[in-house]
Amino acid sequence: MEDDCLGTDDEFYTSDQEDDYSIEGLEESIDGLENDESDTQWIPPKGTTTKVITQESLLAAQKEDLRRVMDLLFLREHHARTLLIHHRWDVEKLFAVLVEKGRAFLFAEAGVTLVEHQDNEPLLPSSTIMCAICMEDVPSDEATKMDCGHCFCNSCWTEHFVVKINDGQSKRIRCMAHKCNAICDEAVVRNLVSKSHPNLAEKFDRFLLESYIEDNKRVKWCPSTPHCGNAIRVEDDLFCEIECSCGLQFCFRCSLQAHSPCSCLMWELWAKKCRDESETVNWITVHTKPCPKCHKPVEKNGGCNLVSCICGQAFCWLCGGATGRDHTWSSIAGHSCGRYKEDKEKNAERAKRDLYRYMHYHSRYKAHTDSIKLESKLKETIQEKVSLSESRESKNRDFSWVTNGLSRLFRSRRVLSYSYPFAFYMFGEELFKDQMTKEEREIKQNLFEDQQQQLEENVEKLSKYLEEPFEHYDEDKVLDVRMQVINLSVVTDKLCQKMYECIENDLLGSVQLGIHHNIAPYKSKGIEKASELSACWVNKVNTSDKDLPFHCGTNGGSTEPEHPSGSGSSYESGCSSRKRPRKEGPGGGFFDLNLPAEVVDRN
Amino acid sequence: MVDFARVQKELQECSRDIERSGIKVVPKSDGNLAHLVGTIPGPIGTPYEGGTFQIDIALPDAYPFEPPKMQFTTKVWHPNISSQSGAICLDILKDQWSPALTLKTALLSVQALLSAPQPDDPQDAVVAQQYLRDYQTFVGTARYWTESFAKTSSLGIDEKVKRLVEMGFPESRARSALETVGGDENLALENLCSG
Numbered sequence: 001m002e003d004d005c006l007g008t009d010d011e012f013y014t015s016d017q018e019d020d021y022s023i024e025g026l027e028e029s030i031d032g033l034e035n036d037e038s039d040t041q042w043i044p045p046k047g048t049t050t051k052v053i054t055q056e057s058l059l060a061a062q063k064e065d066l067r068r069v070m071d072l073l074f075l076r077e078h079h080a081r082t083l084l085i086h087h088r089w090d091v092e093k094l095f096a097v098l099v100e101k102g103r104a105f106l107f108a109e110a111g112v113t114l115v116e117h118q119d120n121e122p123l124l125p126s127s128t129i130m131c132a133i134c135m136e137d138v139p140s141d142e143a144t145k146m147d148c149g150h151c152f153c154n155s156c157w158t159e160h161f162v163v164k165i166n167d168g169q170s171k172r173i174r175c176m177a178h179k180c181n182a183i184c185d186e187a188v189v190r191n192l193v194s195k196s197h198p199n200l201a202e203k204f205d206r207f208l209l210e211s212y213i214e215d216n217k218r219v220k221w222c223p224s225t226p227h228c229g230n231a232i233r234v235e236d237d238l239f240c241e242i243e244c245s246c247g248l249q250f251c252f253r254c255s256l257q258a259h260s261p262c263s264c265l266m267w268e269l270w271a272k273k274c275r276d277e278s279e280t281v282n283w284i285t286v287h288t289k290p291c292p293k294c295h296k297p298v299e300k301n302g303g304c305n306l307v308s309c310i311c312g313q314a315f316c317w318l319c320g321g322a323t324g325r326d327h328t329w330s331s332i333a334g335h336s337c338g339r340y341k342e343d344k345e346k347n348a349e350r351a352k353r354d355l356y357r358y359m360h361y362h363s364r365y366k367a368h369t370d371s372i373k374l375e376s377k378l379k380e381t382i383q384e385k386v387s388l389s390e391s392r393e394s395k396n397r398d399f400s401w402v403t404n405g406l407s408r409l410f411r412s413r414r415v416l417s418y419s420y421p422f423a424f425y426m427f428g429e430e431l432f433k434d435q436m437t438k439e440e441r442e443i444k445q446n447l448f449e450d451q452q453q454q455l456e457e458n459v460e461k462l463s464k465y466l467e468e469p470f471e472h473y474d475e476d477k478v479l480d481v482r483m484q485v486i487n488l489s490v491v492t493d494k495l496c497q498k499m500y501e502c503i504e505n506d507l508l509g510s511v512q513l514g515i516h517h518n519i520a521p522y523k524s525k526g527i528e529k530a531s532e533l534s535a536c537w538v539n540k541v542n543t544s545d546k547d548l549p550f551h552c553g554t555n556g557g558s559t560e561p562e563h564p565s566g567s568g569s570s571y572e573s574g575c576s577s578r579k580r581p582r583k584e585g586p587g588g589g590f591f592d593l594n595l596p597a598e599v600v601d602r603n
Numbered sequence: 604m605v606d607f608a609r610v611q612k613e614l615q616e617c618s619r620d621i622e623r624s625g626i627k628v629v630p631k632s633d634g635n636l637a638h639l640v641g642t643i644p645g646p647i648g649t650p651y652e653g654g655t656f657q658i659d660i661a662l663p664d665a666y667p668f669e670p671p672k673m674q675f676t677t678k679v680w681h682p683n684i685s686s687q688s689g690a691i692c693l694d695i696l697k698d699q700w701s702p703a704l705t706l707k708t709a710l711l712s713v714q715a716l717l718s719a720p721q722p723d724d725p726q727d728a729v730v731a732q733q734y735l736r737d738y739q740t741f742v743g744t745a746r747y748w749t750e751s752f753a754k755t756s757s758l759g760i761d762e763k764v765k766r767l768v769e770m771g772f773p774e775s776r777a778r779s780a781l782e783t784v785g786g787d788e789n790l791a792l793e794n795l796c797s798g
Contacts, residue, residue: 133667133702135612160702163668178701178708 049235051533052245053219061219061233061533062212065091073103078186079112079147081208085171086110089216111174113148113182131156133176144192148182150175158192165193165200170207171215223255224248232530241520243529251520258527261415261503262422263517269430270421274362286351291315292322361424368417371463375409378466382406388471389478405466405485411526412459412492419452419499426507435511444507451502455495462488497522605666610636610706617707626710628660637662641673641710645753646718650745651679654753658713659689660706670700671709678752680745682722682731691716692726763788767795 053061062084068091069080083106087094098106107114128137131153138153145151156176161184164173173189175182186208194201213219213231217238222230228246241258243249249258251267259267288297293313300307305317315322386399425431427445436444465488470481500522508517614636617628625644630636639660645651656679661672673696675689683692695704695712725731734741766788767777772795780791 134606134609136608156702159665160668163665176702178695178703179699180701 050240050242050528050530051233052222052530053213053231053233053533054245055229057533058209058212058231062089062209065089065212069094073098075112079114081186081211082112082172082183083107083110085211085215089212089218108181111172111181111183113180129153133160144188146175146182146184146188148175148177148180150177150180150182152176154192157188158196161189161193161204162197162200165204165207168207170204171211220252220255222246222248223250233533237521239518239520241523241527243527245530245532249527253518253520258414258520259418259421260520260522261500262418262425263508263519265517266422266425266431267418269425273358280355283351283355286348289315289317289320292320357428358424361420365417365420368413368420372410372413372417375406375413375463379406382466385469385471392471401482401486401489402466402470405462405489407526408489408492409459409462409466411524412455412462412496415496415499415522416452416455416459419455422503423448423452426503431517432511432513435513444510448499448502448507451495451499455492455499458488458492458495462492493524497524605637605662605664607636609667610639610662613705613707614639616705620707624707624711626707626714628706628710631659637666639706640676641706643710643714643717645749646714649718650742651681651717651749651753654749656717656753658691658710667702667704670696671706672696673709673713678748679717680730680741680748681717682720682725682727682734683716684730685727686730687727690726692724763791767791 051061065084066077066080069075069083070077072095073080073083075083083094084091086109087097094106097109106112127140129140129143129151130136131138131143133152133156136153142155143151143153144157160176161173164170173184174180175184186204189204190201193204213221216233218235219231219233222228222232222244224230224244224246228244228248230244230246232242232244232252234240234242234252238253240252241249241260242252250256251258251260251264254264254268256264256267256271262270284297288299289307290296291298291309291311291313292315294309294311296309296311298307298309300317306314306323307317308314313322382402386402389399423445426448427441462485465481465484468481470478473481500519503519508519614628614630617624617626621627627642628639631638631640639662641658641660643656643658645654645656654677656675656677659674659676663669663672673691675684675691677689678686679689680686684690691713693712693716695701695709720734722731722734730741733744763781764774764777767781768774770792772780776795777791780794781788
């Protein structure tokens with residue numbers, strides 16, 4: 001939320017002037033382009049709202065939410081946590097309930113009981129109380145009274161906690177009294193359980209901490225396997241694609257690989273289809289019949305309806321039954337059937353058409369995915385070429401256009417390859433069958449395919465120019481290649497952006513069920529890399545808190561200052577046609593004490 | 604391990620109070636406090652009045668921190684109790700259990716359930732439907748089941764079986780016929796003759 005410290009994120013949302021090139025005005029925009037893209041390594045701009053939460057920073061990540069609730073309601077931490085867990089860490093929602101229904105309701109609903117204990121006469125250590133659970137008299141110093149006022153002996157409390165923790169209910173352990181809705185103080189739980197079951201106490205702590213990930217729609221585990229241990233927190237827009245600090249890129253919504261402009265549902269269907277080759281199976285079922293003897297699928301390659309399998313068995317093609325070999329054109333010996341032939345032919349045609357359609361899209365999707373793999377190798381050779389060129393005597397020593405062009409190629413190639421499964425579903429019958437008329441579909445398909453085709457052409461051209469042996473060219477020719485690459489980079493970027501706009505507005509935006517197909521927005525600079533959440537300010541801001549369940553050392557590892565340099569970056573320059581409102585970061589919040597003083601001063 | 608000290612105390616407490624509550628809890632077999640039998644009288648003013656209902660009680664290892672497992676062994680016609688197995692649908696025996704509850708309070712809740720059925724959250728859909736659509740028949744059936752299964756004074760099922768056997772029916776068939784019609788001798792006879 002506000003841990004982006006500098007409050008400058010309003011800058012990067014607004015600064016897309018740099019991207020307003022037109023091909024005609026290319027000359028003056030080249031410089032802009034190079035500045036713009038000089039960092040092929042995607043550096044998280046200081047305002048990146050997407051954060052990597054590591055084991056070390058998990059506590060820090062939730063501290064801020066906890067503190068907001070604690071400060072506003074004058075609560076102790078465990079009460080704030082209980083409230084937040086109840087409201088799935090949605091601070092805004094929690095505050096909304098507070099405003100609408102009042103403090104008492106908010107507390108009662110979540111199980112927070114704040115009883116002013118009038119009978120607070122300290123129990124004499126010598127006195128005994130009767131524990132209503134084990135029905136024994138116990139010395140009062142071996143009993144614990146919860147915030148709700150219910151008092152039971154420590155061993156009963158412990159046993160209760162153990163059962164609940166083992167039951168997976170760590171996050172909401174209620175008081176033992178009948179109909180008491182109060183949630184037990186986590187410090188008491190930790191304290192009592194750790195005496196006899198230290199492992200379980202650790203587990204309890206972990207469950208509580210991880211509630212921030214598990215019960216929070218803004219936070220998700222990174223889906224890497226083996227798991228990198230990180231979680232990702234996004235702000236505002238839950239439809240996005242993220243790169244974790246472990247390098248894995250994924251769709252935040254479905255946790256599968258990044259797949260835009262496919263929607264999550266489309267991608268899920270597509271992946272499944274590719275996995276089980278269901279079209280092939282479909283074709284086999286329609287075009288072949290299992291031999292009644294050896295059960296191999298047999299395809300009829302012509303002739304009459306008496307088919308013989310390679311195993312020697314003859315059978316009737318129409319009904320699949322075994323027959324004798326004597327037959328005439330009109331009848332087969334020992335057999336007579338022959339209805340519903342028309343029906344079957346229709347089925348066969350349909351299956352064939354569906355399969356061809358799938359194959360069409362799949363082969364293109366695959367071709368581009370394969371190209372991505374091949375072009376990854378290009379990266380190395382390009383590096384060599386660049387260093388070779390740089391070593392030559394030349395006026396022009398800046399070869400950032402090569403690497404920039406390469407990144408652009410990768411990004412566009414990605415978009416292109418995922419645009420095929422998108423088209424397969426957008427114009428197919430599976431998802432939007434009754435949502436468009438045939439004519440509408442045709443028009444839209446043409447519109448989309450024109451764009452796709454343009455993008456494809458330019459991507460291929462870009463690929464071609466990047467593969468040219470420019471290190472051996474003379475200066476003029478290098479300048480020419482440079483111009484082409486820069487030109488094509490701009491064009492493909494624009495085309496990608498336009499394609500996303502078309503998809504979001506003209507295609508998905510126009511069908512009724514399109515609402516279920518929100519897609520991650522186009523990012524001109526590639527998939528956003530989540531920046532590490534610094535774990536350290538917590539130690540400085542919150543040293544007063546004694547309840548830290550695990551220690552976040554000062555060497556938390558993730559404490560780089562968050563790139564304070566550079567003015568408004570235009571990383572969001574991409575398609576901003578999404579109609580879903582995007583909140584501009586409110587700025588304020590906490591100072592990052594790791595930042596150089598002059599940066600903090602700027603605020 | 605089950606907290607036997609507490610179970611022992613609960614049993615004592617319960618037997619002290621038996622005159623007033625009518626609720627009895629005894630070990631199923633001697634020396635095993637993890638398996639008990641509870642008895643509750645049918646609440647007055649309900650179709651269960653006059654019956655005595657037996658409930659099988661199994662205590663899980665973590666008792667009292669986990670709820671006891673209770674099941675009717677006496678057949679009961681009630682929307683929240685399975686007419687087949689005797690399973691009870693009651694929140695305090697599940698997620699609303701609290702260690703502060705006892706076997707006696709749990710049995711009292713079961714007794715309260717007998718007087719206040721909750722057909723919207725049924726255990727036995729057939730009974731619940733009858734309760735909602737045809738309350739009179741429901742009351743009749745429930746009373747009849749009470750008469751047939753929950754009363755020691757009423758003619759025992761064995762005697763009915765014996766009489767049917769004397770009429771010439773095989774014992775197993777007579778017994779199952781009686782069971783399917785809920786203990787009504789005439790209905791059972793009809794059933795046997797038609798089948």
